[in-house]
Amino acid sequence: MTSVTAPGRRTPAGLRARRRRPPYLTGGVALLVLALALLGPLTAPYGPNEPVGAPFQQPGGGFLLGTDLLGRDVTSRVLSGGRTIVVVAVAGTVLAGAVGVAAGVLAAMVSPRFGAFVLRAVDALAVLPALLLILVLAAGFPGSDTAVVAAVALATAPFSVRVLRAAADSILTSGYVEVALARGDSKAAVLRHDVLPNIAGPALLDAALRLIASLHLTATAGFLGLGRGGAEPNWGRMVSENLPGATLALAPFLVPALLLVLLSVCVGLLAGRLADAVGRGAA
Template sequence: MLPWLAGAGAALVLALALVGPLFAPHDARAQLGTAYGGPAPGLPLGTDALGRDVLSRVLCGGRRMVLTAGTATVLTSLVGGVAGVLAGLAPVRVGETVQRLFDVLAVVPPLLLVLVLAAGFPGSGPATVLALALATAPFSVRVLRAATARVVTTAYVETAQARGDSALRVARYDLLPNLAGTALTEAGLRLVASLHLAATAGFLGLGGSGAEPDWGRMVSENLAGASLVVVPFLVPTLLLVALSVCVGLLADRFAGAEAAG
């Protein structure tokens, strides 16, 4: 039951983030009332710190963050997956060298890396994506390298090699299918990490124009007035938490099923 609930919760939040702008009743950047106004006709969730419609900003504030985190996760999975598999197949010294090259990035705190690139290229979405990918790639390389080294030593891979199967055939039919579960689980964990970093970048006002709605920025903008009106601060916070928890539960469940299998 829990995986179904987690999947439904993640799908609901993702759908809200991606198609929400189509249903926004007002311009998310327009001032429509007084600061921290309560619910009113046409403004069911009230207004934020600058008198903008909270509902419209919630509906429009998730798309960029989700797309940024998702794109960074795909990029991390591609780079980390290829590098990790090659490092696992290569001789030990070569694999260690590849791993150490990525470990250099792991030394830098992820948030610092995001701050440097996002602040260096203000308003640049690709810079934020690159920062998130660089911050999370070293962990993917390490996990997939270890998984590849484990699969390579199994009997069915050794049997395939002994009967003369080509390296491409072994990789396609024996190696990659047995790495798919680990890769998907790792991608789920990297997505959660990317969501956290993307939300943090928004909270700090990085990665986009200050007028554009962003769930992370909404938390920052309305934090000072949380004692007056909690909705502008609470709604984006709950959406961020719900998405991260649901994706994390799915990744954990998938990892548990893979280990049991």
């Protein structure tokens, strides 16, 4: 007997294909904000620190977003204020990922005692509040974005170490790695051919998740006036310095805040899609 599928009825395979459709909108918005942050300084109509009008002037009259508390063009400062946050967040994420891969793999491969020592060390570091690390390092190296990068990496690396140590340990206890070691393959060969290729997916996913935390911490550092100081534009610093004038003009603090939220949300959604892809690959 031949079964007939009702017309217009969506099959489970069709639903799965729809769910797996590439996130063009989310990726496009994230790329747009990143391009604005990285390339914006090249298109700023005025100098970001140049007073060009009255404080908290409303949009119009040659100022697309008005002026801030010192009469500087908000558009120019928005275009110039995202590069530092993005570069510092990405640098902190890369540094934390490198520490996570190195320490996590070593903790899994060297010996159980060494692995337990590494985990206790990262646990001790993980209990320290991230904001405290940023404040201490920024106070020790005032005006340094490098100190903020180091603080972001120290705050996020412990979680990467735990995740990647678990990923490496699951690979090392698999049958094909045990066979490779039994036939005489060195640990270096197992590391190069078996461990590192198979933790690439989890490492990439972990880096995407840590990037969200790094963006939040970097924006918080800017809000508190840490890192590169003075009048240098920074989306986080723009929020704090223009918040007292919120009743006079919304754009000086609202636009950079919205850009930070938009970038974080888009990166989070892309990380979720990446997690689905890694999960399907593992399955």
